[in-house]
Amino acid sequence: MKVGIIRFPGSNCDRDVFHVLGLVGCEGEYIWWNQRDLSKFDAIVIPGGFSYGDYLRAGAIAAITPVIDGIKEVVKEDKPVLGICNGAQILAEVGLVPGVFTLNENAQFICKWEEMEVKTTRSPFTRLYKKGETIKMPIAHGEGRYYNPHIDDLKDQDQVVLSFVGNNPNGSIEGITGVCDLDGRVCAVMPHPERASESILGSDDGIKFFKGMVNY
Amino acid sequence: MTLTVEEMEYIKNELGRDPNPLEYGMLDIMFSEHCSYKSSRPVLALFPTKGEKVIIGPGDDAGIVDLTEDLALVMGMESHNHPSAIEPYGGAGTGIGGIIRDIISMGAMPVALLDSLRFGPLEDQRSRYLFEYAVKGISDYGNQVGVPTVGGEVEFHENYRLNPLVNVVCAGLVRKDSIIRGIAPNVGDVFVLMGGRTGRDGIHGVTFASEELTSSSELESRPAVQVADPFTKKQVMEATLEALEEIDIQGLKDLGGGGLTCCISEMAAKGGNGALMELSKVPLREEGMTPYEIMLSESQERMVFVVKPGDVEILLAIFQKYELSYAVIGEVTDDGLMVVTREGEVMAELPCELLADPPLVEREAREPVRDDEYVELVDSSADEALLALLSSLNIASKKWVYRQFDHEVQIRTVVKPGDDAAVLRVDQERGFTLTTDCNNIHCYLDPYHGGAGAVAEAIRNVVAMGSEPLCMVDCLNFGNPEKPEVFWQFKECVQGMSDLAHRFNLPVISGNVSFYNETEGVTVNPSPVVGVAGVMDLKDIRTTPFKNEGDVIILIGHTHPELDGSAYHKTMHGVMQGKAPQVDIEAEYQSAQAVLDLVKNDDQGSITALHDLSNGGLGVALAEMALEGGLGAVVDLSSVPGNLDMTPIQVLFSESHSRYLLTVQEGSAHEVITHLTGNGVPTASIGRVEGKMLVIDQAGLTINVEELKNAYQGAVEKFMS
Numbered sequence: 001m002k003v004g005i006i007r008f009p010g011s012n013c014d015r016d017v018f019h020v021l022g023l024v025g026c027e028g029e030y031i032w033w034n035q036r037d038l039s040k041f042d043a044i045v046i047p048g049g050f051s052y053g054d055y056l057r058a059g060a061i062a063a064i065t066p067v068i069d070g071i072k073e074v075v076k077e078d079k080p081v082l083g084i085c086n087g088a089q090i091l092a093e094v095g096l097v098p099g100v101f102t103l104n105e106n107a108q109f110i111c112k113w114e115e116m117e118v119k120t121t122r123s124p125f126t127r128l129y130k131k132g133e134t135i136k137m138p139i140a141h142g143e144g145r146y147y148n149p150h151i152d153d154l155k156d157q158d159q160v161v162l163s164f165v166g167n168n169p170n171g172s173i174e175g176i177t178g179v180c181d182l183d184g185r186v187c188a189v190m191p192h193p194e195r196a197s198e199s200i201l202g203s204d205d206g207i208k209f210f211k212g213m214v215n216y
Numbered sequence: 217m218t219l220t221v222e223e224m225e226y227i228k229n230e231l232g233r234d235p236n237p238l239e240y241g242m243l244d245i246m247f248s249e250h251c252s253y254k255s256s257r258p259v260l261a262l263f264p265t266k267g268e269k270v271i272i273g274p275g276d277d278a279g280i281v282d283l284t285e286d287l288a289l290v291m292g293m294e295s296h297n298h299p300s301a302i303e304p305y306g307g308a309g310t311g312i313g314g315i316i317r318d319i320i321s322m323g324a325m326p327v328a329l330l331d332s333l334r335f336g337p338l339e340d341q342r343s344r345y346l347f348e349y350a351v352k353g354i355s356d357y358g359n360q361v362g363v364p365t366v367g368g369e370v371e372f373h374e375n376y377r378l379n380p381l382v383n384v385v386c387a388g389l390v391r392k393d394s395i396i397r398g399i400a401p402n403v404g405d406v407f408v409l410m411g412g413r414t415g416r417d418g419i420h421g422v423t424f425a426s427e428e429l430t431s432s433s434e435l436e437s438r439p440a441v442q443v444a445d446p447f448t449k450k451q452v453m454e455a456t457l458e459a460l461e462e463i464d465i466q467g468l469k470d471l472g473g474g475g476l477t478c479c480i481s482e483m484a485a486k487g488g489n490g491a492l493m494e495l496s497k498v499p500l501r502e503e504g505m506t507p508y509e510i511m512l513s514e515s516q517e518r519m520v521f522v523v524k525p526g527d528v529e530i531l532l533a534i535f536q537k538y539e540l541s542y543a544v545i546g547e548v549t550d551d552g553l554m555v556v557t558r559e560g561e562v563m564a565e566l567p568c569e570l571l572a573d574p575p576l577v578e579r580e581a582r583e584p585v586r587d588d589e590y591v592e593l594v595d596s597s598a599d600e601a602l603l604a605l606l607s608s609l610n611i612a613s614k615k616w617v618y619r620q621f622d623h624e625v626q627i628r629t630v631v632k633p634g635d636d637a638a639v640l641r642v643d644q645e646r647g648f649t650l651t652t653d654c655n656n657i658h659c660y661l662d663p664y665h666g667g668a669g670a671v672a673e674a675i676r677n678v679v680a681m682g683s684e685p686l687c688m689v690d691c692l693n694f695g696n697p698e699k700p701e702v703f704w705q706f707k708e709c710v711q712g713m714s715d716l717a718h719r720f721n722l723p724v725i726s727g728n729v730s731f732y733n734e735t736e737g738v739t740v741n742p743s744p745v746v747g748v749a750g751v752m753d754l755k756d757i758r759t760t761p762f763k764n765e766g767d768v769i770i771l772i773g774h775t776h777p778e779l780d781g782s783a784y785h786k787t788m789h790g791v792m793q794g795k796a797p798q799v800d801i802e803a804e805y806q807s808a809q810a811v812l813d814l815v816k817n818d819d820q821g822s823i824t825a826l827h828d829l830s831n832g833g834l835g836v837a838l839a840e841m842a843l844e845g846g847l848g849a850v851v852d853l854s855s856v857p858g859n860l861d862m863t864p865i866q867v868l869f870s871e872s873h874s875r876y877l878l879t880v881q882e883g884s885a886h887e888v889i890t891h892l893t894g895n896g897v898p899t900a901s902i903g904r905v906e907g908k909m910l911v912i913d914q915a916g917l918t919i920n921v922e923e924l925k926n927a928y929q930g931a932v933e934k935f936m937s
Contacts, residue, residue, distance in 0.1 A: 009538065010450055012362025016627045032537075048625075050360040053447030109355050109620045140359070140622045195624045200641065200754065202632075 001214055004031045004041035006071070006087070008051035008062045013084065013194065017047045020194040024210045031067060038070035043080045043124075043213050046071075046087030048140070048192060058101065058143040059089035068094055080124040080213050081186045085141055088178075088188035097179050097188040098159065099148030101141075105171025109142040112169060113202060116177060116191060119160040123184040124216035125193075126161060128208040134165055135205035137191040139177070144190040146172035146179070157182060162189055218427070219244050223574070230570050238556070239564045241508050242477045242571065249731050251474045252574040255697045256729040259707050262714040263724040269686065270723045277318040277398050277469060279725025280390070281687045283751060284646055288395065290324040290388035293689040293747050295730035300353075300382040304346045308353035308382045309444030313516050315386040316363060316449065317470030320456050321519070323396035324388030327626055328640055329358050331368035331384055332652040332691070332745045333617075336377030338609060338935035343372075346380050348936060353444065354384075355620040360446035361453065365621035366629055366638035368652055372609045378735035383691040383728075385652055385747040389642070394460060398469035398479075400487040400522045403550045405466050407480060407493065408528065410535050410542040411452045412517035414476075415501035417443050419512050428696055428734040448517040448540070455538040456519060463530050467522035477511045477571070479520050480546070481554045485572035493546035495558040507563045511556065522548065581707050582700035595865040596788045598835070598915035603927045605832045605869070606839055608787045612931035634844075635760050636677040636828055639752070647757075648686070649750040651677040655831065656741035658871075659709060661781045662796035667709030667744050668716040669797065672804045672873050674748035675720060676828035679808045680876060681759070682815040683752030685720055690727040690746050695739035697731045705742040706731075712799070713744060719801045720808070722748070756815050758826035758878075761845030767824050767905040768885035769849060773807045773875035774800075774898045775834065775858035777866045783832045784869035803874040803898075810897040811876050814888065822884035829875040835868035835912075837877050842910050843924040851903035853914040858898070864915035879905055 003026045007014050014030060021028040028045075031038065038044060052061035062068070068090075075081055075096060083091035089101045104110055115136050118129040129135070148154055151173055162178030170177075170190075178189035193206030219227075219240075227235060227243055235243055249255060265273040271288055272280040278292030296311025312329060319326040331354055336343030358365045363386070400407070459465060467487070471479045476493070484491040495507050501515065523531055528544060535542040549555070554571060556564040605611055618633040630647060631639035637651035653674040659666030675685050690713065695702040717724060733740040779785055780794025814823060825845070829837045834856070842848055853867045862870070880888050885901060892899040911918050 009454075010360065010447055012360070012450065012625055016625070019627065049362060050447070050450075053360060053450075055447070109359055109622070111619055111622045111624060138624050140624055142359075192624065195627055198627070200630055200644070201624075201627060 001026045001042045002040060003028050004038055004044045005029065006031050006044065006046045006067055008033045010050040010053055011047055012049035013047040013192065016194045017045050020197045020207065020210055023197060024207065024214055026214060033065045033067045036066045036070045038074050041074065044071055044074050046083040046090055048085030048087060051086055051090065058086060059093040062090045063093040075186055078185060080216055082125055082209065082213065083188040084192055084194065085190055088190055089143060091186060091188040096186045097181055098154060099146055099179060101143055101190065102145050102147055103143050104145050110169050111138065111140040113138045114167060114169060114191065115165040116162045117165050119163055120158050122158060123161060123180045123187045125187045125209045125212050128212040136203045137193055137196040137206050139169065139191045141190055145170045146176045148173060154179065161187055162191065219247055223247055226575055236564065238508050238511065239566055241512055242564060242566065245474045245477055245512055246481065246571045247574045251478055253729060254574055254577045255579050257576055259710050262710055264718050265723055267721060267723040270725060271395065273723065273725050274727060277321040279687065279689065280322060280395060281725060283648065284642055286391055287389050287642060288392050289648060289749060290319050290322045290390055291385065291687065291689050291749055292318045292726045293383060293385045293691045294728050295691050295693060296382045297379065297693065297730050297733055300350050301379055304349035305353040306444045308350040309357035309446065310516055311382050311384050312354055312357045313444060313449050314472050315384045316361060317472065317519065319386045319388035320453055321398055321468050321470045322388065322390060323394050323460050323468065324390035325457060326363045326386050326388045327628060328387045328650055329363050329365045329384060330650055330652050330747065331365060333368065333370045334376045334381035334656065334743060335372055337372050337374060340377055343377055344935060350380065350382055351617055351620060357444055357446045359622040361450050362625050364623045364625045364629055366623050366640065367633050367650055370614050370617060371656055373656055373741060375738050375740055378738060379733045379740050381693050381733065381740065381743055383745045385650065385689060387650055387749065396465055396468045398483055398486065399467040400483040400489055400491065400548045401466055403489055403548050405522050405548045406525055406528060406544050407491065407546045408521040408523060408531060408542060409498060409545045410519050410521060411540055412445060412448050412515055413499045413501035413541050414510055414513045415515045416505065416509055416513060417515055419509060419514065428732050443516065445517050451538045451540055452517050452519060455534055455540055459531055459534050462534060463523065463527040465521055465523055469520050471518040471520065473514060475511065475513050481568045481571035483522065484548065484554060485568040487548065490549040490551040490553040490568055491546055492549050492555045495556060495563065497543045497545045499541040499543055507556065507558055579697050579703040580700040581704035583704050584701040591791055591793065593789050593791065595863055598864060598868060598917040599919060601784060601788050601865065601869065602835050602839060602917065602919065604787050605783055605836050606924060606927040607931045608783060609931060611783060611832050611836055613929050614932060615929065616932040616936055630754065631681065631757060631759060636680040639681055639757055641754060645754055647752050647754045649678045649681045649683040649752060652745055652747045653677060654743050654745040656743050657781045657786065657792050658796040659743060660741040661794065663705045663708035663742050664712040665796050665799050666742065667712030668799040669873055670744050670746045671713045671716040672799050673830045674746040675808060676876065678748050678750035679811050680826050680828040682756035682826065683750030684812055685722050686749045686751045687725045688717060688722050688746060688748050689725060690744060691730065693730045693733050693740060693743040693745065695734045702739060709742050709744045713746065716799065716801055716804065719805050758815060758823055760827045760841055761825060762841050762847040762849065762879060762905045763824040763845060765847065765905055766882050767879040768882055768901050769851065769903045769905065770878050770880055770888060770899060771856060771875065771902045772810060772892065772897060772899050774803065774872065775856050775867055775870050775875065776872045777859055777862050778870045778872045779866055782869055782871045797871045797873055799873045806897055807874045807876060810892055810895060822881040823878055824881060825879040827877045829877065830871065833869045833871050839910060839924045841877065842921050843928055846921060847905050848907040848909040848921050849903050850906050851912045853912060855900040855902055857900050868915055
């Protein structure tokens with residue numbers, strides 16, 4: 001399975017995602033932001049970082065690059081797309097997932113391990129979890145507070161992927177920290193599953209995100 | 217201008233003429249303390265710098281030691297004190313930028329940062345402002361660049377109020393066959409300048425760093441603080457790593473203090489060559505810059521590559537991809553001269569050796585006269601003292617700081633911030649540890665033992681993770697070296713550090729000296745900050761928290777009545793005088809070896825927790841193990857090895873060196889103690905892990921673990937939110 005890892009100037013979790021894709025037997029390949037044709041890939045990951053230095057606001061500039069057209073094509077072909085952290089912000093900015101990720105409530109960058117609940121298992125990235133399962137993954141962001149004025153629609157359509165348990169570090173609405181599109185194949189999460197994919201790093205709860213994508 | 221009369225005489229003699237104004241500016245920068253180490257070099261010669269693991273020692277942008285079959289560890293340390301005092305956000309950020317560039321310059325991938333911060337008390341509004349924005353500067357910069365900030369330390373003290381210290385360690389990994397140096401070895405190779413454009417910022421940054429600050433510095437010297445641009449830095453880093461993959465780079469150096477003048481002349485001098493440089497080629501950020509400004513600018517995010525002419529095209533294509541500005545600005549020549557031209561007209565012509573190797577300055581050293589009479593103090597209640605110490609800012613949790621730093625990126629961080637040292641993995645079996653340390657009060661009271669103690673404590677931190685010390689870097693922060701008392705402190709500190717490092721065969725592979733940390737008559741306490749790296753098998757990791765009820769608590773090392781200069785004296789009595797704890801070098805070595813020996817042979821995992829003793833002594837160390845593990849302990853002070861004639865307060869809060877605490881599973885405790893005492897290591901069982909209270913009868917101390925936790929957490933937050 002060939003997975004494209006999108007690289008913007010300022011991406012910084014690209015190598016980490018590459019490493020974890022290797023652990024689940026996927027072939028990762030980096031894609032520079034100016035590429036438009038992503039048809040040879042079976043899935044796409046937009047890794048975290050600070051694309052274009054988060055100038056203007058997180059994800060705003062990445063959202064108008066040629067590679068986004070390619071990603072939209074991939075979505076049309078019903079292939080899975082995962083955005084992590086800055087990748088999630090970009091997917092929201094583009095409108096491929098609903099809502100926005102904005103400045104943390106305390107206006108500071110927060111790096112911390114948190115517990116979160118898997119709210120839906122219909123996404124390829126969460127299909128190997130149990131619904132309602134609590135998992136542990138780290139967050140690391142300054143603009144991760146999820147907001148969506150149509151929160152009821154979101155829940156009715158089963159588009160909430162992850163929500164914090166016990167603690168809401170960034171002030172997200174109802175603690176939501178991962179959402180998906182209507183059919184669940186485009187998934188945007190603020191926590192870093194690739195940082196929680198080997199027990200030596202503190203947890204391997206996150207690796208099912210990648211395992212679930214394989215042979216979906 | 218800072219050149220002395222003697223230096224001007226020397227220059228005129230060497231040149232056989234007066235330097236022109238541009239040449240004068242170039243020489244001024246290269247003769248500054250910051251670039252030349254003219255006062256410190258003879259003293260630094262005391263350090264051990266060789267060893268079978270050392271690949272590159274001091275003198276390059278960073279040092280390199282052998283780590284695994286294929287990989288080497290690169291390490292450097294830098295200060296950005298004066299810029300952070302003037303403009304904390306940009307000052308701290310560019311400090312990180314500078315040391316990251318030093319690591320990249322060796323051909324390495326930067327993999328970890330540690331920040332060593334010293335600020336005035338947070339009760340003071342200006343100190344809060346400086347601290348908040350320095351931390352924010354580090355956060356915004358380090359996080360963007362994608363290098364995890366995995367550790368460091370923070371001290372607060374009145375005399376850092378106007379002159380805070382911001383020191384940064386950066387570590388990198390490089391394949392041993394891919395190491396690059398800051399050298400221009402071949403005549404005919406070309407210099408390619410890449411990265412940010414050259415602007416008017418940072419001009420005289422190094423001369424500004426080589427003078428005392430004054431109350432008007434904030435207004436006058438803001439232009440000397442460089443502008444931080446982490447986004448460009450990330451691009452520079454990625455482009456450099458790609459260039460290292462693609463072509464055979466001959467030399468590489470970042471532009472830091474001293475700008476183009478320093479970078480080009482040092483590379484040429486190191487290669488025994490000369491350099492010809494054309495000013496009109498340099499990509500500029502603003503119009504109308506003079507040759508003087510271009511040669512002295514310290515604009516950030518710039519690197520100079522030395523490559524064979526045939527490789528230029530490939531190199532430029534890479535820079536184009538990353539949308540960085542670049543230009544071929546000159547070539548390596550054989551005449552040993554640094555020639556600067558503008559449109560072909562010679563503007564400066566100076567021997568590279570003259571620029572890169574200024575004459576040393578012999579400074580007078582004189583022991584200061586000080587009132588260091590011991591003061592008789594009444595013992596506080598132990599309960600009260602322990603809680604006060606845990607919530608004192610120098611000991612309390614620094615979560616408020618490290619929460620703002622991405623310490624996970626690059627997925628190497630096995631032991632996260634908050635333990636004795638950070639542990640990073642190299643692969644699935646091997647790892648390395650990193651820590652920084654210094655106790656400024658100890659150094660003030662006794663620079664020799666304070667200096668030795670800084671190295672000792674850093675070593676203990678690394679050993680307390682179960683890892684073997686591998687190498688050391690340092691950042692020596694002192695006042696004005698032209699004052700004999702300050703220079704005496706400097707010499708004593710270095711002597712102490714060096715004596716301890718020699719005993720451990722611990723090579724000093726890189727470092728930085730920051731003098732002139734004085735503002736309006738206040739000199740900072742001598743602050744020789746030490747960074748130590750250790751190497752380890754990941755299976756040997758031992759962490760601080762208590763793990764299981766019933767485990768036996770074992771104390772290694774003698775406790776002496778050494779409360780002077782302690783956190784207890786400062787916190788409970790506001791006293792910082794007397795005789796600092798003395799480092800017994802042999803005992804320090806013996807304790808460390810004993811601990812390493814135990815851990816290496818502990819295949820059963822019977823050693824369940826390990827922690828070193830430092831600030832706050834035994835009392836604070838026990839409390840930290842308890843509150844982190846959520847488990848209490850019952851402790852008996854009567855068997856603590858050392859002087860029998862001590863009060864419980866002395867035993868609990870003495871800051872004697874050479875000590876470690878560990879917990880051992882009950883079944884193995886006897887064997888461990890017999891083994892250690894048999895080897896002549898002072899060892900005793902002092903209690904066991906039990907319940908939810910820390911109970912020390914002799915001290916009349918009974919405190920709930922939750923209460924310990926509450927005291928330890930949230931102290932910094934109270935001031936910063």
